[in-house]
Structure formats: structure tokens, C-alpha cells
Amino acid sequence: MNTGNIYxxxxxxxxxxxxxxxxxxYLYDHYSGSLYSVIVSIVPDRELANDLxxxxxxxxxxxxxSYDNAKGRLFTWMLxxxxxxxxxxxxxxxxxxxxxxxxxxENVYDEGGSxxxxxxxxxxxxxxxxxxxxxxxxxxxxxxEGYTQDEISKMLKIPLGTVKTRLRTALFQLKQxxxx
Amino acid sequence: MDINAYIxxxxxxxxxxxxxxxxxxxxxxxxxxxxxxxxxxxxxxSLAVEEIAMQNAISPPPEVKENIRxxxxxxxxVTDTVAFLGENKKEVPVVPFTKTYQWKMIAAASIIxxxxxxxLNYYLYNQYNNNKEAYQALxxxxxxxxxxxxxxxxxxxxxxxxAVMMADTGMATVKMHSIKGKDDAATVFxxxxxxxxxxxxxxxxxxxxxKQYQLWAMVDGKPVDAGLLDPSCVSVCKMKNIPKAEAFAxxxxxxxxxxxxxxxxxxxxxxx
Numbered sequence: 001m002n003t004g005n006i007y008x009x010x011x012x013x014x015x016x017x018x019x020x021x022x023x024x025x026y027l028y029d030h031y032s033g034s035l036y037s038v039i040v041s042i043v044p045d046r047e048l049a050n051d052l053x054x055x056x057x058x059x060x061x062x063x064x065x066s067y068d069n070a071k072g073r074l075f076t077w078m079l080x081x082x083x084x085x086x087x088x089x090x091x092x093x094x095x096x097x098x099x100x101x102x103x104x105x106e107n108v109y110d111e112g113g114s115x116x117x118x119x120x121x122x123x124x125x126x127x128x129x130x131x132x133x134x135x136x137x138x139x140x141x142x143x144x145e146g147y148t149q150d151e152i153s154k155m156l157k158i159p160l161g162t163v164k165t166r167l168r169t170a171l172f173q174l175k176q177x178x179x180x
Numbered sequence: 181m182d183i184n185a186y187i188x189x190x191x192x193x194x195x196x197x198x199x200x201x202x203x204x205x206x207x208x209x210x211x212x213x214x215x216x217x218x219x220x221x222x223x224x225x226s227l228a229v230e231e232i233a234m235q236n237a238i239s240p241p242p243e244v245k246e247n248i249r250x251x252x253x254x255x256x257x258v259t260d261t262v263a264f265l266g267e268n269k270k271e272v273p274v275v276p277f278t279k280t281y282q283w284k285m286i287a288a289a290s291i292i293x294x295x296x297x298x299x300l301n302y303y304l305y306n307q308y309n310n311n312k313e314a315y316q317a318l319x320x321x322x323x324x325x326x327x328x329x330x331x332x333x334x335x336x337x338x339x340x341x342x343a344v345m346m347a348d349t350g351m352a353t354v355k356m357h358s359i360k361g362k363d364d365a366a367t368v369f370x371x372x373x374x375x376x377x378x379x380x381x382x383x384x385x386x387x388x389x390x391k392q393y394q395l396w397a398m399v400d401g402k403p404v405d406a407g408l409l410d411p412s413c414v415s416v417c418k419m420k421n422i423p424k425a426e427a428f429a430x431x432x433x434x435x436x437x438x439x440x441x442x443x444x445x446x447x448x449x450x451x452x
Contacts, residue, residue: 024252028248032239032240033237033239034234035233036237036239036240037233037236038233040238050240050241050244053240053244054247058252061248061252072222072226073223073227075230075233076226079229079230083198122238124229124232124236126236127232142199143197143199167199168189168190168191168194169190171197172188172189172193175192178229178232
């Protein structure tokens with residue numbers, strides 16, 4: 001493990017908590033690309049993804065106080081902020097309506113309003129697609145689409161206990177795939 | 181506790197990816213203090229996920245950074261610091277805001293119009309009240325003037341009559357002198373033909389309340405009631421008809437007069 005990086009990260013967090021703007025600039029320059037890829041892996045609409053990236057960085061700036069580096073890495077925290085914001089956006093009523101409209105338009109004219117990303121080919125989601133189907137679907141629904149295990153159990157008609165253990169196995173498998 | 185089995189159960193990955201339940205999260209956070217292996221496994225997977233994201237980084241459009249810079253330099257709401265997990269269910273940025281913006285404009289415009297018209301109404305109502313008061317004042321002023329005018333007209337007529345009467349050669353004029361020597365307290369006019377009697381008050385003191393002046397005619401040495409002096413009479417006041425008299429006297433009597441004069445209260449006398 002690189003202790004130099006950890007020290008740098010805690011220093012960065014300290015500067016962010018003191019509201020140093022140059023620390024925020026560094027944070028953005030360093031992490032915007034990776035967080036954007038996280039958002040884009042969940043939200044296909046690029047314009048919405050841009051708005052979300054903005055929202056996520058504003059949240060990080062305003063809520064940096066609530067980050068505790070004893071509980072995990074800064075990136076892990078920011079990743080969760082980005083994922084939560086993205087899932088909220090995707091699961092919101094407005095978004096689902098606009099997606100339906102888009103699909104209708106595409107059927108007729110074969111073109112959408114704004115740039116759409118193929119979310120399956122981005123970052124972690126792409127790796128998840130290497131898993132067996134029965135594992136893949138659980139990670140997809142829970143991590144990328146934000147369904148609760150209870151919802152998944154009803155959706156797939158699998159007992160809740162099975163969803164729980166199978167998802168755990170799927171995530172451990174995912175780790176093995178990443179390592180490989 | 182079999183830590184290796186725990187680590188290989190998928191709980192670590194579930195925790196790092198934010199998929200663990202609240203109890204599971206608390207459990208992991210407690211165990212990582214006890215078992216350094218757990219902490220290491222967490223760091224390892226966190227770093228792996230971070231590296232994937234870093235390797236797959238996609239450059240966002242440059243304007244996003246500028247938008248953020250502008251947004252965070254604005255005054256921020258104080259209430260914004262909340263725990264981050266699953267917290268932002270409410271604020272979703274996908275709103276068709278051109279429409280709501282229009283409605284906001286319309287609402288704002290109507291509020292402004294309403295406020296403006298309220299002020300105007302208030303102003304006009306005040307103006308109206310002021311004018312009404314001024315008008316009422318003018319009305320009452322006009323009434324007073326009219327009454328005064330009538331009063332002067334009546335007085336003028338009385339004085340005209342008095343002047344005609346005094347010019348009449350058949351009129352006997354009796355100057356009434358006070359007993360204390362004060363001259364010209366009143367004048368009695370006696371028409372020798374018609375025997376009418378008039379009194380002109382020149383300088384009688386104001387009677388006390390409950391008292392009134394009474395005129396007497398001395399006929400064959402005896403006083404005869406010639407009438408009460410009306411306090412409202414300002415010029416020449418007509419009294420009773422007296423066929424014959426040697427002298428006149430004015431006494432102060434009780435209000436309404438007496439049948440016989442109170443001779444102690446003689447104010448003025450005058451003989452023909």
C-alpha cells in the first residue's frame with residue numbers, strides 16, 4: 001500500500017474542510033473523469049450526466065465535513081455520492097417518462113435528442129458483464145439500477161434470502177474478476 | 181470467528197459498494213477495528229474499484245467545472261450537511277424548468293401588479309377621505325355663513341324699524357337713568373298716538389341667571405306692568421301698550437316677572 005498517497009489524501013481532505021479553493025480545483029482535476037465515468041455508467045443521457053457531475057461536486061464541496069477517512073477512502077465516499085445521485089436521477093419519474101418518449105422517437109426516426117451512452121461498456125459495469133448471468137442480473141439491478149433486495153426478490157421471484165446470498169457471491173466473484 | 185470466511189462472503193465488497201444494510205455496515209465497521217485483515221480487504225477492494233474508475237475516466241465537458249465554480253461561490257444553504265448515503269431522494273435535477281420558469285415569471289408579475297394596485301387603492305382611498313372631509317367642512321362653513329347672514333338681515337330690519345320709529349315726531353323718548361347716576365342705561369319710546377311702548381337697551385348689566393328685567397309704567401303714582409325685557413332682543417323691543425304714564429322704571433325681577441315691582445331692585449327710572 002502506498003502510504004504517500006494516503007497522506008496526500010488526508011491532507012487534501014483537510015484542505016477541503018478548510019474550504020481551500022485550490023484544493024477543490026485539484027480534486028476536480030484529479031477525480032472528475034473517474035466520477036464522470038461512474039455517472040455515465042448509470043445514466044445514459046449525457047446532458048443529465050453533466051448536470052449530475054455538477055451536482056455531485058457541489059455536494060462533495062458542501063458535505064466534505066461528513067466524510068470520515070477512518071471509514072474508508074475519499075474516492076469510495078465520492079463514488080457513493082455519485083452513484084446515489086445517479087440512481088436517484090434514473091429512478092425519478094421525470095427521467096423514466098423522458099426515456100419512454102425517447103424510445104418512441106427512436107422507433108420512428110432512429111435518432112435521440114441528446115447523446116446517449118451505452119452504459120454497459122463503461123468501467124465497472126463492463127466488468128460486471130463478464131459475470132455469469134445469474135450473478136450479473138443481481139449486481140445490475142442492485143448496484144446500477146438501485147433496486148432493493150426486497151424489490152429484486154419480487155421482480156425475479158426468488159426468495160429474499162437467496163437474493164442476499166447470491167448477491168454476496170456475485171460481488172465476491174466480481175472481485176476475483178477484477179484481480180485477474 | 182472465521183475471518184477468512186467472513187472476508188470471502190462478499191460482505192466486504194457489499195460494504196465498499198454501498199450495498200450493505202445498516203446493520204451489516206455497523207458490523208463491518210466494528211470488526212475492522214478488531215481484525216486488521218478486514219481493514220486490509222476493504223482498502224484492497226476500494227483501491228481496485230478506484231483504479232477501474234481511474235482507468236476508465238471520461239473527460240467531462242469543460243463548462244461543467246466553470247458551472248461548479250460559480251455554484252459553490254454563491255452563498256450556500258447552511259442546512260446542507262447531512263449524511264450522504266441515500267440522502268438526496270428529494271432533489272432531482274431533471275425538471276422541465278423552462279415551463280416552471282415561465283409560471284414563476286407570471287406569478288411574480290401578478291404579485292407585483294397586485295402589490296402596486298393595493299398601494300394605488302390605498303392612496304386613492306386616502307385622497308377620497310381627505311376630499312370628503314374638506315367638502316363637509318365647506319358645507320358647514322356655508323351653513324354658518326347663511327345663518328349669520330340671516331341674523332344680520334333680521335338685525336338690520338329691526339334697526340331700520342327703530343330708526344323710523346325714533347324719527348317719528350309723535351314718539352316720546354324717555355332716557356332711563358340709573359339710580360346710581362349711570363347715564364343712558366336704556367331708552368323707552370312711547371308713541372303718544374298708538375300708546376305703544378318700546379325699549380332700547382343701551383347699557384344694562386347682564387342679569388344673573390334666574391333673573392330678568394321688567395319694565396314698569398308709573399300711572400297715577402302706581403306701577404303698572406309694561407312687560408318683560410326679552411334677553412334675545414338686541415335692538416328695540418316692543419313692550420305692552422300703555423295708555424297713560426308719567427314715568428317708566430326697570431327693575432330686576434325673577435325670571436318670568438312679578439305682578440308688583442320689587443322696588444328695592446329698581447335699576448333705572450325716567451320720567452316723561
